[in-house]
Amino acid sequence: MPVQYMEEGFGQHVNHGFDTASTRLERNGLHLDPGGDTEQHSRELVRHTLTLEPERVPAVTAELFAEAIVLADAVREAQGRGPVTSYRARDFWEILKELIGSVLDQ
Secondary structure (H helix, E strand, C coil), X not given: XXXXXXXXXXXXXXXXXXXXXXXXXXXXXXXXXXXXXXXXXXXXHHHHHHHCCCCCCEHHHHHHHHHHHHXXXXXXXXXXXXXXXXXXXXXXXXXXXXXXXXXXXX
């Protein structure tokens, strides 16, 4: 199966990650308020991080990253904590890129 890359931008991949995260949240009794502060913060954080990326990245990496940020922000909100910081998001992005890259290299 060929690897799809973010050649045409990352919007559709981020949307897919958000959809998957929403499904996971609902199955666990949580929800993401469409257009709410948590969703807005998550989208802005993901968009900001991916915009800074100079490398050619597999689309699945963007989808997993978006999903993880949404889940983390929603859980933190449910716990009464603040959203994921850009510093932590960037660290996670780098780890995720390495992980996906190593899997694809095998």
